[in-house]
Amino acid sequence: MPSQNDDSGTPWGSRPQSPPDIDQILKKAIDRLKGSFGGGNSGKNNNGSVGKLLTIGLLLLIGLSLWSAYYTVPSDSVAVVQRFGMYLKDVPPGLHFKLPLGIDETTIVPVKRQLKQEFGFATPGARDPYQGARDGSRETQMVTGDLNAALVEWVVQYRISDPVKFLFEVREPAETLRYVSESVMREVVGDRTVDEVITIGRQEIEVEALVKMQELSTKYVMGISIDQVQLKNINPPKPVQESFNEVNQAQQSKEKLINEARREYNKVIPLAEGEKDQRIREADGYRIKRINEAEGDALRFNALFAEYQKAPEVTRRRIYIETMQAVMPNIESKVLMDDASSGLLPLLNLDGKKEHQP
Template identity: 60%
Template sequence: MDTGLPDVPGLPPGSGRKGPRGGLWPGLFGAVRLSALQLFGVLLAVVGLWTSYYTIPAESEGIVLRFGEYILKVPPGLHFKLPFGVDEVLTVPTQRQLKLEFGFTTPSHTNPDQAAISPEKERSMVTGDLNSALVEWIVQYRITEPETYLFAVREPGQTLRDISESVMREVVGDRTVDEIITIGRQQIEDRVLQRMRELSERYHLGLSINQVQLKNVNPPEPVQPSFNEVNRAQQDRENAINLANGEYNKAVPRARGEADQKIRAAEGYRFKRVNEAEGDAAAFTAVLEQYVKAPEVTRTRIYLETLGEVLPNTRQAIIVDDSVQQLLPMLPLPERLPEATQ
C-alpha cells in the first residue's frame, strides 16, 4: 500500500509511517538500535582481543594474577591470558642488577624502590667513639623469587632500605671515626653485607644481596677543615716514618755487611797467624830434635843456611886486615866499591 511517505533505508518499501507527533519512524529507531548493538559487539571483541595477550621483556619474569590471586609465573616472551581484567600480569625485573643509594641520589637512578626521604638524614650517623660522620653507600641486589618479593612482605623495597640503614648504623656505631674513614671500610662492607643477607632470608624478601659499597665517608661539614688538617699531619708522619725506615733499611744492612766482612778478614788473619806459628813451632821442634842428637853438625848447618839466606841480600864489600898499611897494592878496586863503602 502506498502511504505517500518516503522509503526508509534498510526497511521494506512502504513501511515508513509517521509517529503520533509526526517524528521519526519506529523502523528508523529499530535500525539505529540494531547498528549500536553491532558496534558494541565489535568494540567488545576488539577490547577482548587487545587484552588477551601480553609480552614479558627479556630481563624480566611475569606474575599472573586471576581475580587478584597468584596463578603462575611465566618466562620472557609472548603469552595469552583471560581478557577484560580477569587476569592481571605483573612484570618483575629478575635478571637486572638493581641498586639502592643511601645518603645521596643521582639523576639517572630509576629504581622505583628509591625512597624520596632526605639524604641528609640517611647519611648522618654516630660512631662508636661518639663522633659524627656522614656515610654514603650503595646496595646492589637482584630479585630471585618474584612471587615471594611481591606477596610475602608488604613494600619489600622500603623494607630493604630500612634493613640496610639499620644494619649500617649498627656496624658504624661499633667502630671509631678513624676506622670508618681510613682502614675499616672493607670490614664494614663485609659485615653489613653478611648481616643484610641474614635479615633478607629471615624476612623472606625474595632478594639476593650482591654487594655493599661505601662511597663517601666524611666528618660533618663544620669540622671537615680541622679533620683534613689532622689527616694531613698523619700522612706527613707516615711519610716521614717510611723515609726513615727506608734509610734504615739501606744503612743498617750495609753496616752489617761491612762488619761481617771485617770479622771474616780478622778471622782469616787469625787462622793465618796461628797456622804460621804452629808451623814455625813444628819446624823449631824438628830442628831442636836434630840439635840434641848432633849439636855441632846442627849448629854448622844452621849457620850455613842462615848465611845462604842473608848474604844474597847484602851489597858487595871488601874486608881487609887491620895490619894493611896502604890500599895501593889492591888497586884497581871493583866498580861497586864506592857503593859498598858508603
C-alpha cells in the same frame, strides 16, 4: 506461586531448548538503539551502519585480546604470573602466552641483574627501579662510638634470589631493605670511633654490615641476596669540616715524617749492620789465618828439630842454605869478602851481571 524470571524472561529453573542466535541478539540490540533514537524508517536505513560498527568493535575487542595474550620475558629476568590476583607460576625467559583481558597478570622480575641502592648520593642513570623517594642528607648523618658526628655514604649491591618472596612476602621489599641497611649501618658505625670509621675500620665495617644485613633479609623473608656493602665518602659535618681537614692534614704530615724517618733508618741501619758483619767476618778470617799459620810453623819447627837431632851438621847447613836462598834475592847490593885474604877482593858485580850478558 509466580515463577521468578531473569532479565531475558526465562525462568531460573528451566533450561532453554537451544542457544540464542547471534543474529537475534544483534537484531534486538539494533531495535533498542532505534527505540532510543526515536525509531522509524530512518532507523531501517541505518541498520547496516550500526552492524558495521558493532562488527568493528567486536574485531577491535578480539585484536586487543590477542595483543594482550602474549608477552616476552628478558634473558636476565623471570615473569611471575597471577591469575585473578593469585600466584600461579614462574615463567622463564622467552616468548609466552597468557589469558587476556586482565585474567592473567605478569610481573617481570630481574633475578640475574645486580641491583644497587645508594645512600647519601645518587649516580645519574643508576637509580634502583624498586627504590622510592628518599632523603639523602638525613640517612648519612650518624653518631660514632666516641660521640662524634659523621656523614657516611655507602652502596648496597643485591640480587633478587626468590621473586615470589620478593613480590608477596614483604610489602615494598626494596624500601624495607633501605631501612634495614640504614639501621645496620648506624649500629655498626656506632660501635667504632670516628678515626676507625674514616681510616682503618672501613673494611671491617663493610664485612660486618654485609653479614647483619643478610641475616635480617633472611629473617624477614624478603627474597633478596646481598652481594656487597661498600663505603664511599665519610666526612665530618660541614660546620667542623675545615677544622677536621686541618687535623687530618696534620696527621698526614706526621705520618709522612714518620715514614721518611723510617726510610732513612732502613737505609742507614742495614748498611751499618752489613759493615759490622763484614768487619767481624774479616777479623774471624784473620784470626783463623794466624792460628793456622802458627800451628803450621810449630809443626814445621818440630819436624826440623826432629831431623836436627838425627844429623845436626847437615840440618844446620841445610837451614843456612834455605835461609840464604830466601834472603839473598831481596838484597840489592851484594859484596863478597874473603876472611882469609889480606887484601881487597876484586868486586864481583852480581847485580849487573844480567845487564852485561850478551
